[in-house]
Amino acid sequence: MNISQAARQSGLSAKALRYYESIHLLMPSRSPNGYREYSRADVETLQFIQRARSCGFSVDEVRALLELHNNPARHSHDAKVLVEEKLQQVERQLEVLKSMRKTLRGLADSCAGDDSPECAILNQLASGD
Incomplete structure (x- = not known):
């Protein structure tokens, strides 16, 4: 899905998605023409980020929570x-x-x-x- 679809499904703005990519919280794939392509897993990660941020977690704290979330040996x-x-x-x-x-x-x-x-x-x- 494209950035506007991912933004809509995650409840975030396209600007927020680009920001989270720029700080490496999320790395969507790129199509051959360079457009971002978001997977369902990317949207779930964005929703995780949005919920954590709404609880007051800083970007660095969200990064730590994401690392734990993605670590099966956590x-x-x-x-x-x-x-x-x-x-x-x-x-x-x-x-x-x-x-x-x-x-x-x-x-x-x-x-x-x-x-x-x-x-x-x-x-x-x-x-x-």
Whole structure:
């Protein structure tokens, strides 16, 4: 199948497919005239990449997951370690976001939000309090 068909079936854009090829996550075959030809296995790989990326995995992490996926001698422990590391990263990001939300809520609550030029938000940001 051609790139537009593979993109449609994988849920990715043609641009994403070309990008994944450029970084060697996927290497579709080429027809004699140089056009990319995607197999069903290529589309399955693209779907794997898309699902992994939607879970927040970086390109390098996706590469590691793909290597495990394609290795029949793999150990599930290795995949679990990668997922647990990503989970810990997400947990840390959530804590940062919760703290940010608390700070923003405090800033919003401190401001009258009227037509006055006096603004508690700007004063707090300026003074670091």
